[in-house]
Amino acid sequence: MTPEAAKQDKHTFVLNMGPQHPSTHGVMRVILEMDGEHILEPEPVLGYGHRIQEKMGEARPWPGFMPNTSRMDYLSAMIYNHGYVSLIERMTGIEVPRRAEFIRVITDELNRIQSHLLWLGAFLLDLGAFTPIMYTFDDREQILDILEDVTGSRLTYCYHRVGGVARDIDEKFVERTRAFIARLRSRFKPIYYDLVTSNIIFIKRVKDVVSFTPELARRYGLTGPPLRSTGISYDIRKNEPYSIYPEFDFEVPVGTKGDCLEVYNIRVAEMEQSLRIIEQALDRLPEGPFRNKIPRKVKLPQGDATFSVETARGELTYYLVSDGSDVPYRLKIRVPSFSNLSVLQELCRNMLLSDLVMSLGTLDLVIPEIDR
Amino acid sequence: MNEYFSDLFSGAKSLLVGLSVTIREMFKPVVTVQYPREKLEITPNFRGHTELVKDPETGTHKCISCMMCQKECPSDCIRVKGEKREGVKGLALVSYSLDFTKCSLCGTCVEVCPTAALEYSQEYELAGYSSDEFRFDLLKRLEER
The missing domain is CATH 3.30.70.3270 (Alpha-Beta Plaits)
Known part of the structure; x- marks a missing residue:
């Protein structure tokens, strides 16, 4: 019986997936109207992890929001820090030393690789492949150790500061990062390519499963690797460059077909590009101060400003309206996972249940970021 | 029918390639730590309370x-x-x-x-x-x- 026929006959049932479900990667609930194994209507329910992050930003002086920025998308914490400090710098005109910009880019890209590695493991876990997550976690731990040594924290870094970064990096950091670059590069082919990318069973499973089209992507404001898999080359680091990204030579991997395999390939290629950026930044790392002295109480000038950065999941935009005091009047955060989730309903209609799990994995949703 | 067997063959081949990766890794040094019994040294920059x-x-x-x-x-x-x-x-x-x-x-x-x-x-x-x-x-x- 086709799904349409089933709908007329009303031989359908409702299946509740989540809020506690391993493949929703957090507390998200999807109400599924099912016909056997086919989904007639998926309906995501949000808000289980809502923590009034935006309101918290509007209720205290702007430096007090710094720790919160790490706690929305816990996998791109560094990039979230970067976006917020850059927004304040844009509003107040505070200068950043050149060395600090380099440190920011290096830590951002390490954070991005870390996020993609976790995604790689978790995505394959969703498909039922258990082994790869062991290898990705091994590599990811290396990054966390490097970042812990300089920031003091493994996940919620709170490392970038307005006017620089909290602590300078040393020779040990540079050495360890270089060793990590060599290590990860030497593992792409013998481990990830042989074990996963070239595996015919994996390819047959993920090929042609979801179809992101450019039209769909534009309609829903899709962002990040799913957007780039449709052939639209849109990366904030290239299209609306911030920090010192224009100085580096890197490519934005773009796909053509917009299926799961394409998104997978893009994320793996992005890791390689991030390694390239880190390598160039380490080579050109200038000497000098890592943090400018800023006055103790900095008021935000009246008006508004936005700042966008490219997180591991796509475009993140901060929008701040100020009434002239040091407490933001309105702080709006537009997160990539939210716009990526909005596509789910249309994308997964008439799909198999196991394919929905895969689509959720492909979109790489971080639920606390959606709920904020 | 021919396609069925070639799929079967290539699938088995990829499994063997994957298996060779895991077997190779099996003989590499152990990276995990048996936590409560073994402890790693933490960085002096660690940000506790x-x-x-x-x-x-x-x-x-x-x-x-x-x-x-x-x-x-x-x-x-x-x-x-x-x-x-x-x-x-x-x-x-x-x-x-x-x-x-x-x-x-x-x-x-x-x-x-x-x-x-x-x-x-x-x-x-x-x-x-x-x-x-x-x-x-x-x-x-x-x-x-």
């Missing part, structure tokens, strides 16, 4: 009760009490309470401290039976150290 710094010269803390940390704390989890005492410049510290249940470990207090009287603790194994166990009196902790 705060402690008062013990000044080696005076044998006590360096806090001048200026309330900077209390004012700047975004989570409002620090309470500093000081009083005027004879012979002490500024205010003498009476109690320094840190409500670790609310702390978000951002490190703002350590950064704003004008006398560098605060440092990060290296403690990471924090578990207790009630939330009262995490309302620290840092002055008492310093004396016990």
Whole structure:
């Protein structure tokens, strides 16, 4: 019986997936109207992890929001820090030393690789492949150790500061990062390519499963690797460059077909590009101060400003309206996972249940970021 | 039919390739640590909860009760009490309470401290039976150290 026929006959049932479900990667609930194994209507329910992050930003002086920025998308914490400090710098005109910009880019890209590695493991876990997550976690731990040594924290870094970064990096950091670059590069082919990318069973499973089209992507404001898999080359680091990204030579991997395999390939290629950026930044790392002295109480000038950065999941935009005091009047955060989730309903209609799990994995949703 | 067997063959081949990766890795050194029995050394830069710094010269803390940390704390989890005492410049510290249940470990207090009287603790194994166990009196902790 086709799904349409089933709908007329009303031989359908409702299946509740989540809020506690391993493949929703957090507390998200999807109400599924099912016909056997086919989904007639998926309906995501949000808000289980809502923590009034935006309101918290509007209720205290702007430096007090710094720790919160790490706690929305816990996998791109560094990039979230970067976006917020850059927004304040844009509003107040505070200068950043050149060395600090380099440190920011290096830590951002390490954070991005870390996020993609976790995604790689978790995505394959969703498909039922258990082994790869062991290898990705091994590599990811290396990054966390490097970042812990300089920031003091493994996940919620709170490392970038307005006017620089909290602590300078040393020779040990540079050495360890270089060793990590060599290590990860030497593992792409013998481990990830042989074990996963070239595996015919994996390819047959993920090929042609979801179809992101450019039209769909534009309609829903899709962002990040799913957007780039449709052939639209849109990366904030290239299209609306911030920090010192224009100085580096890197490519934005773009796909053509917009299926799961394409998104997978893009994320793996992005890791390689991030390694390239880190390598160039380490080579050109200038000497000098890592943090400018800023006055103790900095008021935000009246008006508004936005700042966008490219997180591991796509475009993140901060929008701040100020009434002239040091407490933001309105702080709006537009997160990539939210716009990526909005596509789910249309994308997964008439799909198999196991394919929905895969689509959720492909979109790489971080639920606390959606709920904020 | 031909396609069916070629699929079967290529599938089996990829499985063997994957298996060779895992077998190769099996003979590499173990990277995991048997946690409660074995412990890794943590970095000296680790950002735990705060402690008062013990000044080696005076044998006590360096806090001048200026309330900077209390004012700047975004989570409002620090309470500093000081009083005027004879012979002490500024205010003498009476109690320094840190409500670790609310702390978000951002490190703002350590950064704003004008006398560098605060440092990060290296403690990471924090578990207790009630939330009262995490309302620290840092002055008492310093004396016990």
